[in-house]
Amino acid sequence: MSEPQTNNYEFGEFRVDTVKHLLLKGGGEIVPLTPKVFELLLYLVRNNGRMIEKDELMREIWMDTIVEESNLSQNISILRRVLGEKRGEHQFIVTVPGRGYKFVAEVAQDSSRFKVQSSKSLEIQDSRFKIQDSFAKNQKPKAKNQNRNIYVFAAVILLIAVGAAFYLWRNSNESASFSSIKTIAVLPFKPLVAENRDEALEMGMADTLIARLGGNREIVVRPLSSVRKFGNLEQDAQGAGRELGVESVLDGNIQRWGDKIRVNVRLVSSADGATLWSDTFDEKFTDIFAVQDTISQKVANALALRLSSEEKKRLSGRNTENVGAYRFYLQGRYHALKLTPPEIRKGIAFYQEAIDADPLYALAYAGMAEAYRTLPITSDVPPNDAFPQAKAAAQRALEIDADLVEAHIVSAWVGYWYDWDWQNSEAELKKAIEISPNNSDAHRAYSILLTVLGRHDEAVAEMKTARELDPLSLIVNSLEGQALFYAGRDTEAIDRLNKTFEIEPNFWIARLQLARVLIQQKRFNEAIAESKKAADFSGSNSEAVSLLGYALAKAGRREEALTSLAELESRSNQRYVPAYNIAALCNGLGERDEAFKWLEKAFKERDARMMLLKVEPRWNDLRSEPRFIDLMRRMNFE
Numbered sequence: 204m205s206e207p208q209t210n211n212y213e214f215g216e217f218r219v220d221t222v223k224h225l226l227l228k229g230g231g232e233i234v235p236l237t238p239k240v241f242e243l244l245l246y247l248v249r250n251n252g253r254m255i256e257k258d259e260l261m262r263e264i265w266m267d268t269i270v271e272e273s274n275l276s277q278n279i280s281i282l283r284r285v286l287g288e289k290r291g292e293h294q295f296i297v298t299v300p301g302r303g304y305k306f307v308a309e310v311a312q313d314s315s316r317f318k319v320q321s322s323k324s325l326e327i328q329d330s331r332f333k334i335q336d337s338f339a340k341n342q343k344p345k346a347k348n349q350n351r352n353i354y355v356f357a358a359v360i361l362l363i364a365v366g367a368a369f370y371l372w373r374n375s376n377e378s379a380s381f382s383s384i385k386t387i388a389v390l391p392f393k394p395l396v397a398e399n400r401d402e403a404l405e406m407g408m409a410d411t412l413i414a415r416l417g418g419n420r421e422i423v424v425r426p427l428s429s430v431r432k433f434g435n436l437e438q439d440a441q442g443a444g445r446e447l448g449v450e451s452v453l454d455g456n457i458q459r460w461g462d463k464i465r466v467n468v469r470l471v472s473s474a475d476g477a478t479l480w481s482d483t484f485d486e487k488f489t490d491i492f493a494v495q496d497t498i499s500q501k502v503a504n505a506l507a508l509r510l511s512s513e514e515k516k517r518l519s520g521r522n523t524e525n526v527g528a529y530r531f532y533l534q535g536r537y538h539a540l541k542l543t544p545p546e547i548r549k550g551i552a553f554y555q556e557a558i559d560a561d562p563l564y565a566l567a568y569a570g571m572a573e574a575y576r577t578l579p580i581t582s583d584v585p586p587n588d589a590f591p592q593a594k595a596a597a598q599r600a601l602e603i604d605a606d607l608v609e610a611h612i613v614s615a616w617v618g619y620w621y622d623w624d625w626q627n628s629e630a631e632l633k634k635a636i637e638i639s640p641n642n643s644d645a646h647r648a649y650s651i652l653l654t655v656l657g658r659h660d661e662a663v664a665e666m667k668t669a670r671e672l673d674p675l676s677l678i679v680n681s682l683e684g685q686a687l688f689y690a691g692r693d694t695e696a697i698d699r700l701n702k703t704f705e706i707e708p709n710f711w712i713a714r715l716q717l718a719r720v721l722i723q724q725k726r727f728n729e730a731i732a733e734s735k736k737a738a739d740f741s742g743s744n745s746e747a748v749s750l751l752g753y754a755l756a757k758a759g760r761r762e763e764a765l766t767s768l769a770e771l772e773s774r775s776n777q778r779y780v781p782a783y784n785i786a787a788l789c790n791g792l793g794e795r796d797e798a799f800k801w802l803e804k805a806f807k808e809r810d811a812r813m814m815l816l817k818v819e820p821r822w823n824d825l826r827s828e829p830r831f832i833d834l835m836r837r838m839n840f841e
Contacts, residue, residue, distance in 0.1 A: 444473030
């Protein structure tokens with residue numbers, strides 16, 4: 204019995220697996236290739252040492268398609284790049300000017316049944332093939348060899364037993380090692396061909412897997428807000444894992460050609476870069492949900508996750524079966540997360556198309572709700588123009604899916620930013636955390652609510668949890684500084700904000716929070732400097748201009764403070780400016796009646812910043828005023 208051949212090929216540190224159509228490097232790392240580039244490589248390898256005419260290559264690789272010579276040269280260039288061949292080198296491919304190409308590396312046909320690292324059973328199979336072959340060769344019909352055959356048979360049994368024991372031992376050890384992994388990051392997928400990027404699909408694939416894997420209590424999955432920065436093509440998975448503070452990283456490539464997709468994915472150890480599991484999928488794009496199902500399940504299996512029936516349901520849960528609706532949703536999320544007014548509006552339009560394609564797409568309603576609720580905070584949009592739409596979309600999402608965490612969180616945001624319904628908002632956030640205890644957004648929203656209600660120790664604990672779940676999030680780090688400030692822990696607040704600047708020194712919200720702390724400490728000149736930075740970095744956001752004017756007023760620089768006030772009042776004649784910001788500056792200038800006039804306007808407009816009235820120190824000198832007490836009562840604080 205001869206050993207079966209697999210017609211795989213080896214050259215340098217590479218192997219070509221002709222069964223799975225994979226190029227493998229080193230210990231089994233998958234090198235991403237498009238189908239045509241792989242076919243081109245395979246043809247070159249099989250004809251190594253022979254000069255192949257360009258016409259022959261185009262005829263053989265694109266046999267059913269008419270292509271230009273530039274297609275061939277482009278694919279040769281891609282192939283050289285993935286093989287690591289630098290300009291001017293001819294380690295693998297030599298160009299014969301005007302004629303064709305020659306593969307010059309030494310190629311060996313491989314018969315070792317090479318496999319991707321995650322496949323272990325083949326190793327035992329391979330040993331058995333060899334043992335059986337050895338046994339067969341030693342079979343002799345003559346009686347004088349019978350004793351020898353008995354010994355050989357016993358040796359075969361012993362070898363199989365030892366091999367099986369070793370396999371089980373190693374498998375149990377690896378399972379134990381995998382099960383100790385409690386933190387994972389899913390990086391934005393990267394294109395197989397850089398020239399054909401689909402960033403919405405790349406980010407959306409990661410986002411979907413984050414949502415699926417994050418729906419359990421056994422592991423912490425870094426949210427999209429933390430991993431988005433690792434979407435560049437040169438990003439090293441192990442390095443990203445270390446920076447994100449996780450034990451493992453799910454890294455992948457995805458490309459779409461017409462109605463087909465190819466997905467390469469691997470689970471990597473952050474400690475040593477070892478591949479814990481890997482696989483490749485070539486499917487129709489309409490089967491992308493099945494690919495996501497398989498990846499989610501195999502990662503859960505690799506990490507030996509013990510899932511409840513509800514968690515298993517969320518692991519394979521699909522919010523829609525309509526691929527067109529899913530594509531619109533990905534586009535909506537991609538644009539809305541850029542958080543600029545035009546991009547948010549564009550995101551809302553895509554969400555609407557997703558809903559039109561699938562009216563029962565709960566996640567699309569939740570995405571629309573989230574987009575609307577960000578407009579008054581990020582874009583100075585009147586609350587009455589955005590929060591009702593956010594509320595309606597969130598409610599519709601919950602009617603379709605009562606356990607949709609994203610919708611519960613948005614309902615809570617609107618509940619305390621717009622309705623000032625503190626009790627119901629807390630119930631929504633407790634529900635969200637019950638469903639998904641490792642959701643950073645839920646803990647962040649709950650922390651702000653607790654701060655607003657004056658429950659500062661709880662608020663600080665919740666924001667710390669949010670930061671531990673999402674350590675690189677600028678907004679979470681900044682808001683932890685805010686929670687500490689309102690808790691009266693100024694030194695800790697400054698320390699946290701300085702750590703935020705280590706991540707991004709130009710993040711204007713962190714500068715704004717630091718200015719608040721410095722004003723409270725009566726370090727007005729430093730507060731002025733920080734407020735100016737916040738105004739510069741934010742493009743002159745009205746809240747930054749207001750705080751700058753307040754700091755100037757408290758520093759005795761009244762004329763400059765009045766200039767800030769005039770700027771805000773002038774803006775308010777042309778477009779919406781949160782009245783709360785103007786009221787705060789008026790109070791800093793000692794203009795109490797004006798401050799109350801603008802506070803009343805903010806109340807009527809349902810300005811989200813009014814929720815801070817109970818805890819913001821800039822209102823301390825008004826708290827005994829009957830008008831202020833009445834305002835607090837109407838906001839359900841008293």
